[in-house]
Amino acid sequence: MDSLFSQLSVLGSSLVLLFGLILLWRRGISAYVGAFAAQSMVLSAVIAIVGYFGNDHELYWVAGTLFLLKGLVIPRLLRRMERRFAVEREMEPYVNTASSLVVSGLLVLFGYMVTRPLVGLSQLPTRAGMPLAMGLVLVSLFVVISRKKALTQVIGFLMLENGLALLAVLGTYGIPLIVELGVALDVLMGFLVMQIFVYRIHETFESIDVEQLNRLRY
Numbered sequence: 001m002d003s004l005f006s007q008l009s010v011l012g013s014s015l016v017l018l019f020g021l022i023l024l025w026r027r028g029i030s031a032y033v034g035a036f037a038a039q040s041m042v043l044s045a046v047i048a049i050v051g052y053f054g055n056d057h058e059l060y061w062v063a064g065t066l067f068l069l070k071g072l073v074i075p076r077l078l079r080r081m082e083r084r085f086a087v088e089r090e091m092e093p094y095v096n097t098a099s100s101l102v103v104s105g106l107l108v109l110f111g112y113m114v115t116r117p118l119v120g121l122s123q124l125p126t127r128a129g130m131p132l133a134m135g136l137v138l139v140s141l142f143v144v145i146s147r148k149k150a151l152t153q154v155i156g157f158l159m160l161e162n163g164l165a166l167l168a169v170l171g172t173y174g175i176p177l178i179v180e181l182g183v184a185l186d187v188l189m190g191f192l193v194m195q196i197f198v199y200r201i202h203e204t205f206e207s208i209d210v211e212q213l214n215r216l217r218y
Contacts, residue, residue, distance in 0.1 A: 005049070005126070006128055008046075009046060009049065009050070009126040009128065009170060010128045010129050010132070012043075012045060012049065012129070013046065013129030013130075013132035013133055014129075015039075015042045016039050016043055016132070016133070016162065016163075016166055017108070017135055017136045019036070019039035019042065019159075020035075020139050020140060020143075020159050020162075020163070021101070021104055022035035023035065023140075023147070023152065023155065023156060023159070024097065024100040024104050024139070024142075024143065025097065025101065027097075029082050029149070029151055030079070030082060032151075032152060032155045033075050033082065033155065036074075036075060036155050036158055036159060036162075037070075037071055037072075037075035039159060039162055040066060040070035040074075040162060041067060043066060043070075043165060043166055044063040044064070044067040044071060045063070046129075047059050047063040047066065047165075047169050048060055048063040050126065050169055050170075053125070054173055056173075070158070070162070078151070078154075081151060082151065094145070094147070095146040100142070100146060103142060103146075104139045107135060107139050107142060108131075108135035108139065111131050111132075111134035111135035111137070111138050112131040112134075112135070114131075114134055115130045115131045116131070124170070124171075124173055126169070126170040127170070127171075129166070129170045130167060130170045130171055133170055133171075134163075134167060136159065136163035136166065137160060137163035137167065139163075140156050140160035140163055141156075143156035143159070144156040144160070
């Protein structure tokens with residue numbers, strides 16, 4: 001049973017990481033939103049699996065909350081923003097696609113190195129997925145600093161939170177319901193603040209390219 005649990009947690013973690021890499025591989029905002037929605041759904045499935053094998057029924061509520069908020073509500077708001085701004089593709093990021101994929105691979109390897117001592121000490125069946133979760137955290141941070149479009153950076157922040165949630169679930173064998181509800185509220189409020197930020201950039205510069213903020217210096 002533990003072997004099946006371990007395999008499912010690694011499979012789910014791998015899928016979550018792969019959806020994160022789409023932000024470095026593809027250039028269309030609609031693809032980014034779809035990847036985030038799919039990633040959030042897989043993450044909710046991983047949490048439900050941990051709840052099933054760990055006999056923690058509260059995690060079903062956590063998984064359901066995450067599925068509703070990040071799998072349905074926030075992607076819908078992101079698509080509305082995409083239509084509102086007629087967002088152009090991420091054509092010229094600070095780091096090109098080929099280099100971004102190489103850097104992401106190195107970041108994932110670094111994530112394995114960072115979590116290796118923790119994995120060695122842990123006896124949890126979910127420990128094998130922790131390096132993948134750390135890799136997603138690092139890749140998401142790279143997305144935020146290497147992309148120019150504000151909406152892409154918002155999605156990068158949201159995926160960063162997904163990586164932290166996955167790492168917490170795998171590393172602690174579950175998240176208490178009250179903690180996850182607090183985190184979900186923080187994520188929603190943070191997203192609303194970032195949404196206002198994107199609207200203000202577009203209103204000022206008629207673009208959501210954060211590079212336009214350099215003009216404020218003059």
